[in-house]
Amino acid sequence: MPELPEVETVVRSIRHHLLGRRIINVALSSHRVTRGDHTLTAQALSGATIQHVRRQGKQILIDLDNGLLYIHLGMTGKLLWNAEPGKYTRAFFHLDEGQLAYDDTRMFGRVEYFTVPPILVSRVGPDALTVSAPDFYARLQKYRGAIKAVLLNQTFISGVGNIYADEALFAAGIHPKTAAPRISKARALRLHTHLLEILKLSIESKGSSISDYVDSAGQRGSFQLLHNVYGKKDEQCPRCSGLIRRIVLAQRGTHYCPRCQRV
DNA sequence: ATCTATTCCTGGCTGC
DNA sequence: TGCAGCCAGGAATAGA
Numbered sequence: 001m002p003e004l005p006e007v008e009t010v011v012r013s014i015r016h017h018l019l020g021r022r023i024i025n026v027a028l029s030s031h032r033v034t035r036g037d038h039t040l041t042a043q044a045l046s047g048a049t050i051q052h053v054r055r056q057g058k059q060i061l062i063d064l065d066n067g068l069l070y071i072h073l074g075m076t077g078k079l080l081w082n083a084e085p086g087k088y089t090r091a092f093f094h095l096d097e098g099q100l101a102y103d104d105t106r107m108f109g110r111v112e113y114f115t116v117p118p119i120l121v122s123r124v125g126p127d128a129l130t131v132s133a134p135d136f137y138a139r140l141q142k143y144r145g146a147i148k149a150v151l152l153n154q155t156f157i158s159g160v161g162n163i164y165a166d167e168a169l170f171a172a173g174i175h176p177k178t179a180a181p182r183i184s185k186a187r188a189l190r191l192h193t194h195l196l197e198i199l200k201l202s203i204e205s206k207g208s209s210i211s212d213y214v215d216s217a218g219q220r221g222s223f224q225l226l227h228n229v230y231g232k233k234d235e236q237c238p239r240c241s242g243l244i245r246r247i248v249l250a251q252r253g254t255h256y257c258p259r260c261q262r263v
Numbered sequence: 264a265t266c267t268a269t270t271c272c273t274g275g276c277t278g279c
Numbered sequence: 280t281g282c283a284g285c286c287a288g289g290a291a292t293a294g295a
Contacts, residue, residue, distance in 0.1 A: 105273060266294105
């Protein structure tokens with residue numbers, strides 16, 4: 001499941017291949033993923049030149065000389081460089097040098113072309129990697145729900161998903177059900193510090209490969225080896241040796257240590 | 264206005 | 280061994 005570190009790893013592994021390249025033609029095969037007219041989209045993309053490859057939160061933004069290519073990997077999306085199209089290839093880009101495949105088994109992701117950047121792209125909050133501590137705390141004041149749900153809300157900050165929400169709350173010693181307004185400034189700042197540290201460490205490990213996440217060269221990440229609570233139900237807490245518990249919160253599997261993480 | 268529940272998808276796992 | 284049924288979850292959408 002690609003979250004900020006995984007998307008950042010993909011962007012880093014693909015950027016140097018794409019910059020300055022011209023799109024020759026595009027094959028699209030999933031209306032679920034593209035949400036648009038395939039003929040018109042392919043037509044618009046053909047001949048376009050790639051100017052920037054950026055990331056905001058979990059969104060990949062590819063600036064073209066005639067618009068924006070917006071890619072969200074969803075749950076199982078992959079961008080693969082110089083791979084042959086396969087059963088789950090939903091979009092395939094022939095460039096003047098090389099080719100880019102968008103594979104996505106479950107089709108939760110998106111590949112969309114816009115002439116004008118949509119509200120969608122700008123509506124997400126500041127990137128989790130660069131949000132300042134004061135801004136993090138100030139923004140937190142706007143939410144009343146459980147802190148785990150707030151962390152997953154992309155309008156609060158963007159880029160955090162289920163894995164890193166659980167890991168950051170564990171590192172900060174905060175129970176995932178804690179109501180946002182009950183979190184003191186000191187604890188909020190501690191959460192901010194731990195979250196950034198975890199995201200940066202994960203990027204250094206090229207992300208977490210839980211099921212099938214890989215970067216554009218097909219490389220797996222290794223941060224899953226450093227997870228403390230995510231997916232560790234009934235295993236020992238590395239800090240207190242108590243058992244990690246799994247509950248469902250905000251419709252998501254949530255892992256935490258009942259002894260180390262307090263409301 | 265907020266928060267919560269539902270929906271979309273399919274491979275992989277569990278249990279009979 | 281086969282297969283039904285459930286699970287994973289990002290984010291739009293609908294409902295409370």
